[in-house]
Amino acid sequence: MRSRWATLSRWPVSLGIAALTAVAGLGLGSLGALLWQARGLHPAMLWQEPWLAAVLRFTLWQATLSTLLAVGLAVPVALALARRPHFPGRGLLLRAMELSLVLPTLIGLFGLVAVHGRRGWAAPLWEWLVGAESGYLYGLSGIVLAHVFYNLPLSARLMLQALETAPSAHWRLASQLGLTRSTLWRTLEWPRVKPLLPRLAALVFTLCFTSFAIVMTLGGGPRSSTLEVALYQALKFDHDLALAALLALTQLVICLSLWLLALSRGGAPSLVVGRVALPGGRWHRRDALGISRLTDAVWLTALAALLLPPLLAVVLAGLTGLPALPRSASLWPAALRSLIMALGAGVGALSLAVALLVGSRWLRARQHAWAALLMEGGGQLILVIPALVLGTGLFLLLRPTLGSGWQGYALVVLVNAFMALPFAMQVVRGALPGLSAPEARLADQFGIRGWARLRWLVWPRLRRPLALALAYAMTLSLGDFSVIALFGSPSAPTLPMLLYQQLGGYRWQGAAATALVLLVLVALVFVLLGWLTRHPPRYPWTRYAREERHARMS
Amino acid sequence: MKYAIPLALPLILVMAGPVQASERTLTVYTYDSFVSEWGPGPGIEAAFEERCGDCDLRFVALDGGVDILQRLRLEGEGTGADLVLGLDMNLMAEARALDLLAPHEVDTAPLALPIDWADDTFLPYDWGHFAFVYDSEQISEPPGSFRELLDAPDDLQLILQDPRTSVTGQGLLLWIKHVYGDEAPAVWAALNERVLTVTNSWSQAYFSLFMNGEAPMVLSYATSPAYHMAVEETDRYQAAEFEEGHYLQVETAAMMAHTEQPDLARDFLAFMLTPDFQRHIPLGNVMNPAIDLGDELPEVFDRLIQPQSLTFTPEEVRENRRAWIREWLNASVR
Numbered sequence: 004m005r006s007r008w009a010t011l012s013r014w015p016v017s018l019g020i021a022a023l024t025a026v027a028g029l030g031l032g033s034l035g036a037l038l039w040q041a042r043g044l045h046p047a048m049l050w051q052e053p054w055l056a057a058v059l060r061f062t063l064w065q066a067t068l069s070t071l072l073a074v075g076l077a078v079p080v081a082l083a084l085a086r087r088p089h090f091p092g093r094g095l096l097l098r099a100m101e102l103s104l105v106l107p108t109l110i111g112l113f114g115l116v117a118v119h120g121r122r123g124w125a126a127p128l129w130e131w132l133v134g135a136e137s138g139y140l141y142g143l144s145g146i147v148l149a150h151v152f153y154n155l156p157l158s159a160r161l162m163l164q165a166l167e168t169a170p171s172a173h174w175r176l177a178s179q180l181g182l183t184r185s186t187l188w189r190t191l192e193w194p195r196v197k198p199l200l201p202r203l204a205a206l207v208f209t210l211c212f213t214s215f216a217i218v219m220t221l222g223g224g225p226r227s228s229t230l231e232v233a234l235y236q237a238l239k240f241d242h243d244l245a246l247a248a249l250l251a252l253t254q255l256v257i258c259l260s261l262w263l264l265a266l267s268r269g270g271a272p273s274l275v276v277g278r279v280a281l282p283g284g285r286w287h288r289r290d291a292l293g294i295s296r297l298t299d300a301v302w303l304t305a306l307a308a309l310l311l312p313p314l315l316a317v318v319l320a321g322l323t324g325l326p327a328l329p330r331s332a333s334l335w336p337a338a339l340r341s342l343i344m345a346l347g348a349g350v351g352a353l354s355l356a357v358a359l360l361v362g363s364r365w366l367r368a369r370q371h372a373w374a375a376l377l378m379e380g381g382g383q384l385i386l387v388i389p390a391l392v393l394g395t396g397l398f399l400l401l402r403p404t405l406g407s408g409w410q411g412y413a414l415v416v417l418v419n420a421f422m423a424l425p426f427a428m429q430v431v432r433g434a435l436p437g438l439s440a441p442e443a444r445l446a447d448q449f450g451i452r453g454w455a456r457l458r459w460l461v462w463p464r465l466r467r468p469l470a471l472a473l474a475y476a477m478t479l480s481l482g483d484f485s486v487i488a489l490f491g492s493p494s495a496p497t498l499p500m501l502l503y504q505q506l507g508g509y510r511w512q513g514a515a516a517t518a519l520v521l522l523v524l525v526a527l528v529f530v531l532l533g534w535l536t537r538h539p540p541r542y543p544w545t546r547y548a549r550e551e552r553h554a555r556m557s
Numbered sequence: 558m559k560y561a562i563p564l565a566l567p568l569i570l571v572m573a574g575p576v577q578a579s580e581r582t583l584t585v586y587t588y589d590s591f592v593s594e595w596g597p598g599p600g601i602e603a604a605f606e607e608r609c610g611d612c613d614l615r616f617v618a619l620d621g622g623v624d625i626l627q628r629l630r631l632e633g634e635g636t637g638a639d640l641v642l643g644l645d646m647n648l649m650a651e652a653r654a655l656d657l658l659a660p661h662e663v664d665t666a667p668l669a670l671p672i673d674w675a676d677d678t679f680l681p682y683d684w685g686h687f688a689f690v691y692d693s694e695q696i697s698e699p700p701g702s703f704r705e706l707l708d709a710p711d712d713l714q715l716i717l718q719d720p721r722t723s724v725t726g727q728g729l730l731l732w733i734k735h736v737y738g739d740e741a742p743a744v745w746a747a748l749n750e751r752v753l754t755v756t757n758s759w760s761q762a763y764f765s766l767f768m769n770g771e772a773p774m775v776l777s778y779a780t781s782p783a784y785h786m787a788v789e790e791t792d793r794y795q796a797a798e799f800e801e802g803h804y805l806q807v808e809t810a811a812m813m814a815h816t817e818q819p820d821l822a823r824d825f826l827a828f829m830l831t832p833d834f835q836r837h838i839p840l841g842n843v844m845n846p847a848i849d850l851g852d853e854l855p856e857v858f859d860r861l862i863q864p865q866s867l868t869f870t871p872e873e874v875r876e877n878r879r880a881w882i883r884e885w886l887n888a889s890v891r
Contacts, residue, residue, distance in 0.1 A: 220756045224755045232719065232721060509781075
């Protein structure tokens with residue numbers, strides 16, 4: 004028995020290695036294909052082109068600023084959300100937070116421009132406040148605004164999830180001791196948020212560093228562009244594979260070193276995981292009274308003001324396009340196709356994430372810290388390789404054998420799974436220890452092992468984080484356009500492809516309706532997965548009892 | 558596992574779309590808005606398949622003309638294409654240099670282009686001028702020349718596209734270079750005073766910004782107003798005619814030298830210059846047809862501007878594009 008258990012326990016690391024091989028093979032393979040096709044590499048080009056250095060400086064600057072603001076402001080927002088588990092519209096606000104991440108850039112920009120543009124909804128307010136015409140959407144301020152719009156909700160959502168994993172016993176104790184604001188922050192909240200920060204910051208930084216359309220459109224001119232513009236030109240217009248590979252390598256080195264730094268800082272998440280999914284607010288919180296009512300209201304209103312108007316603009320535009328919907332023959336097949344592909348990519352991302360995390364945990368537990376780091380860092384690889392390079396590289400590698408048609412779609416699903424991997428890892432990671440050390444010992448003593456342990460002890464704790472990770476991965480794939488453009492087929496477009504086709508053909512109304520359908524699908528995925536994995540009360544009466552107690556306390 | 562096949566089958570069907578078995582298949586690489594549901598592709602496909610009887614016309618849609626060229630470069634002689642449709646004049650020289658294309662052998666007499674056409678490899682199927690489209694509710698008197706545009710009051714702002722990432726942006730680059738030659742950098746510097754922003758793609762500029770009313774003018778095509786007038790039935794958006802002339806875009810098709818269906822490919826190229834093909838162009842692709850359509854040309858096309866055409870030869874563009882882009886970049890970053 005003992006020896007069988009020992010061999011069984013080697014599984015995690017082999018799973019991890021298999022996943023890592025797949026990720027690294029795909030990512031480095033495509034880059035390698037480019038280098039192999041390129042004739043001669045001249046790294047000196049990087050510093051001989053004066054504009055390139057300027058581009059790099061600007062990219063680093065805007066990404067740093069955006070990250071600081073998005074992640075920094077997410078902390079008070081998440082705390083306020085955790086402190087106020089019941090207020091009208093909370094569920095709606097959470098859904099909206101999930102939407103912003105996956106909005107295709109073109110649509111997101113449409114919404115932002117409709118609200119913050121020179122003729123946007125906010126323009127009269129701005130003129131009244133400042134007295135000048137509102138021009139803040141173009142230039143660094145616009146770039147940062149868009150990046151905060153995209154990334155703050157994600158950051159706050161993940162922090163909220165971390166805060167909610169605090170054991171209910173802690174909250175009970177905090178409530179009984181009547182802990183104050185600052186004590187709560189020191190003892191309960193900060194220890195939950197802190198291990199999350201380095202990775203979250205690295206993820207947001209990577210997203211801001213590589214965001215190409217936002218920086219160009221809102222930057223106001225060629226002064227503000229990203230490395231990817233240079234890469235786009237090199238690859239598409241000049242067919243300069245060497246320069247493209249060089250630029251991709253530069254981006255890879257910068258982003259991956261940042262990731263390694265972040266991963267080595269993060270430390271192991273706390274080993275104690277209590278009963279999950281009991282919102283802290285069920286317990287009376289002394290800090291939920293008084294002035295914090297006002298400050299929380301301010302934070303939550305600010306979040307709503309940032310998030311809701313642009314989404315509303317997209318929805319309103321979509322509603323005007325609704326009458327055209329039934330006539331659009333390709334919309335529903337496209338929606339179905341997108342959903343199936345998203346499901347494939349989501350499940351793929353989730354399996355890879357779990358494999359990598361389990362593997363790296365196994366390694367860390369055996370003091371192979373660097374190997375563990377490498378394994379976890381490997382998961383971020385695809386995010387920092389520009390989609391254009393990935394697509395072209397894969398094309399060079401696979402083209403003669405891999406035809407078009409459904410194989411192309413399968414490839415897109417695979418690539419999307421890898422692209423969603425960092426997000427899935429981010430969500431699953433906090434919840435993965437599953438059992439705390441004492442619980443595991445107890446389970447060992449009772450001989451609860453293998454399947455039973457997984458089903459009855461580990462699964463209930465993992466269910467919700469896994470669902471959230473799946474939802475994020477699925478919706479990312481739903482909104483992805485970057486890779487599908489290289490492999491897709493016209494007669495069978497996905498939703499984002501359809502959207503771009505409609506815009507190319509002046510079909511604004513149809514495009515707006517397609518965008519609305521995309522948004523609704525994303526929201527549905529989150530709602531459905533959340534509902535499927537909700538925590539049903541084991542005995543109906545406990546729920547009432549708990550609510551009653553809660554009512555009495557507050 | 559026994560459910561795997563029933564589950565996978567509809568999946569594959571959904572993914573692959575309709576598949577038809579046919580005697581002869583002609584695979585055409587083109588760009589995506591050409592073959593979309595409302596583009597000219599479906600109508601053209603039906604008309605051609607009816608004409609040839611037993612053949613199957615298969616469109617493969619790529620992102621744009623540049624992507625068609627890139628795909629040919631990557632695939633080389635092993636390409637799956639029999640024919641490419643969607644390379645504009647500025648890509649012709651580079652496509653020709655690949656040595657993958659064959660002469661079209663089609664009589665070019667029906668062509669009705671604003672310029673003479675003598676190329677034996679590339680056959681035009683539509684054309685249009687680059688132009689600044691303006692919102693007549695914001696501008697009552699549009700500029701009539703580059704000079705007037707540069708001297709216009711401060712509230713006349715422009716949305717441009719980047720010549721490194723978009724075809725229209727590259728069109729403006731060539732346009733200004735053609736009009737101003739060595740003075741182009743100074744003109745770019747002056748023009749930058751008017752620029753609200755430079756986007757990466759035409760869709761971004763037109764849809765996200767211009768249609769939201771962010772600026773009264775956007776770089777687009779002289780034919781863009783035709784869509785607004787014919788389909789949306791509004792005269793609000795019009796193109797400004799510049800007295801210096803407008804840079805011309807001609808979109809062409811060419812057949813591959815290694816195709817297994819050379820006769821069918823030539824049939825298609827000849828078919829391209831017939832009304833059965835061309836009637837789908839004006840409102841489907843929102844461009845001017847390459848032949849005289851007579852009464853079949855939608856009435857709104859008579860109300861479009863008819864500017865003088867400016868062109869560089871494809872070879873000139875190929876040799877100078879990089880230098881000109883650098884020139885633009887230096888003038889704009891300053």
